[in-house]
Amino acid sequence: MVFTSQGELIDKVALEHKQYYPQPGWVEHDAEEIYRNTLRALKSLLSRNRSIVNDLLCLSVTNQRETIVVFDRRTGQPLYHAIVWLCRRGTPICEDLIKANCSDPIQRITGLKIDTYFPAPKLRWLFDNQPGIHSQLCSGSALLGTMDTYLIYRLTHGKVHATDYTNASRTLLYDIGKLRWDEELCRLFGVPGASLPDVVESGALVGESNLDGLLEKSIPICGVMGDSQAALFAERCYQLGSAKVTFGTGSSILLNVGERLQFAGQGIVSTIGWVLNGKPTYAFEGIINFTGATIAWLKDQLKLIDHAQETEALATAVPDNGGVYVVPAFVGLSAPYWAPNSRAAILGLSPHSDKRHVVRAALESIAYQVKDVLDLMSAATNLPLCFVSADGGMVNNKFLMQFVADVTRLDVRASTLPELSALGAVLCGAIGTGQYQSLEELEKLPHGFTQYRPTEDQQTPQANYAGWKKAVQRVL
Numbered sequence: 001m002v003f004t005s006q007g008e009l010i011d012k013v014a015l016e017h018k019q020y021y022p023q024p025g026w027v028e029h030d031a032e033e034i035y036r037n038t039l040r041a042l043k044s045l046l047s048r049n050r051s052i053v054n055d056l057l058c059l060s061v062t063n064q065r066e067t068i069v070v071f072d073r074r075t076g077q078p079l080y081h082a083i084v085w086l087c088r089r090g091t092p093i094c095e096d097l098i099k100a101n102c103s104d105p106i107q108r109i110t111g112l113k114i115d116t117y118f119p120a121p122k123l124r125w126l127f128d129n130q131p132g133i134h135s136q137l138c139s140g141s142a143l144l145g146t147m148d149t150y151l152i153y154r155l156t157h158g159k160v161h162a163t164d165y166t167n168a169s170r171t172l173l174y175d176i177g178k179l180r181w182d183e184e185l186c187r188l189f190g191v192p193g194a195s196l197p198d199v200v201e202s203g204a205l206v207g208e209s210n211l212d213g214l215l216e217k218s219i220p221i222c223g224v225m226g227d228s229q230a231a232l233f234a235e236r237c238y239q240l241g242s243a244k245v246t247f248g249t250g251s252s253i254l255l256n257v258g259e260r261l262q263f264a265g266q267g268i269v270s271t272i273g274w275v276l277n278g279k280p281t282y283a284f285e286g287i288i289n290f291t292g293a294t295i296a297w298l299k300d301q302l303k304l305i306d307h308a309q310e311t312e313a314l315a316t317a318v319p320d321n322g323g324v325y326v327v328p329a330f331v332g333l334s335a336p337y338w339a340p341n342s343r344a345a346i347l348g349l350s351p352h353s354d355k356r357h358v359v360r361a362a363l364e365s366i367a368y369q370v371k372d373v374l375d376l377m378s379a380a381t382n383l384p385l386c387f388v389s390a391d392g393g394m395v396n397n398k399f400l401m402q403f404v405a406d407v408t409r410l411d412v413r414a415s416t417l418p419e420l421s422a423l424g425a426v427l428c429g430a431i432g433t434g435q436y437q438s439l440e441e442l443e444k445l446p447h448g449f450t451q452y453r454p455t456e457d458q459q460t461p462q463a464n465y466a467g468w469k470k471a472v473q474r475v476l
Helices: 031-048 049-054 091-099 103-110 120-129 131-139 147-155 183-189 226-236 292-300 312-317 354-383 399-407 420-432 439-442 459-476
Strands: 010-011 059-063 070-071 143-144 162-165 198-202 205-209 218-227 243-247 251-258 268-276 279-288 326-327 345-347 387-391 411-415 451-453
Touching: 031 120, 031 354, 059 147, 059 420, 070 131, 070 147, 070 243, 091 103, 091 120, 091 459, 103 183, 120 131, 131 143, 131 205, 143 147, 147 162, 147 205, 147 218, 162 218, 183 459, 218 226, 218 420, 226 243, 226 251, 226 268, 226 279, 226 345, 226 420, 243 354, 251 268, 251 312, 251 354, 279 354, 292 354, 312 354, 312 399, 345 459, 354 399, 354 459, 387 399, 399 411, 399 451, 420 439
Parallel strands: 059 218, 162 198, 243 387, 387 411
Antiparallel strands: 070 143, 205 218, 243 251, 251 279, 268 279, 326 345, 411 451
16 A cells, blocks of 8 residues: 555555465464565556655555464575464463463463464464474574564565564563563463564664565665554544544454553453553553454355445345344454354344345444443443544445444444554654654544444344343353
8 A cells, every 4th residue: 555645545456365274263374475465566556656666755564463473584484374363273272371370460461361362372382283393493593473574574585573562562472561572471382582573663664675676775664563553543542542443354442541551351451552752552452353254254155245345235125133143253252251162153043034134133243242342441441432433444334334333322433544554554654754753743634534423212222232142142
């Protein structure tokens, strides 16, 4: 994606990469394919925008935070498929740690729950099942990192092995209070400390790249940020109590809680929002595993739809869900339930039910999960929320946005730029390169959104939500 210095999108190119499901609950990516697709997308983008090639300020990177990859130090080639945040293969390791009463100590250090959503348990699994890879990490011939780290390493031809605070804070290996890798957690999960990347601010100049020869002159890599925090940053949630929801494959709900690290409990994790000029801003986060991925399941697995865009028309073609509820616990239920062994279900089917009811119920399940998390956050902080900012590919679904507003009884500000994570990384890059000097300057930039207000009917959303809670209890 190419942006102006005002944060306006000029052009974009997107390429899909293959999803690997070697076993039920396992999800992998080919990191080399992602790198090659990145270069292909960059080449296409630059060829379409030749007039700006010599005026590029920097390259910024945003990524799905918890996907982890181990790669060869010399060649940069992956030694194993990247293990995706959705993958559940680390669940037995998490269960053993919970039985050993490790939950509270680990959460006090990392802010996170012990859950295989995060990379450390999956790395432990990888080391146990691929001891040769562990040996290479211990010897220094291999390195590891989240996808931002991998792309930076490849784009700098192995000169830079780095990540930012937002990505490091999601590994279950990082002390978010002391801002450093935790030696005891590295030992617990068997991760050699020397294999971990350097950690820098999101606005740091981490290196330079000519994009593998696509540019005659190298440009800085600046503005590196995990996708959810980048969306929080782009939504200008710089003030205490401001919140956003990213409607992506999964959903991350983040609430700015200020400069002091706090803990909410009840399935809400604490994380680093960003670090600017040495000062961290912390956030509460509620993680929902399956939101957009539920719609992809309707399309790819059940073949109920051909395109995600069809869901709005199908949902509005019936007056209500007909008593049908979808509980999308495909890889377990995350916040606020944290039940990794739960599995998905469609409940309330009758002879009257058809695919419209199932599609509508799938969309409604996204809103219910958002309400679950927002209610918890509001109670933990005693901060009354007036509105929530929304971004991600699904903000174009008017039915979903209105249903979120109705169920939560909050105004929803749906960004007119769906891919807000990219803008957040770019804005960090603009600060890092000196284009802007402060958050106050960023707040003055254009910020487009469509506002959805709750309808006057309160009883129907409350009844729908009560049905959702019963459906979840059936699954649990």
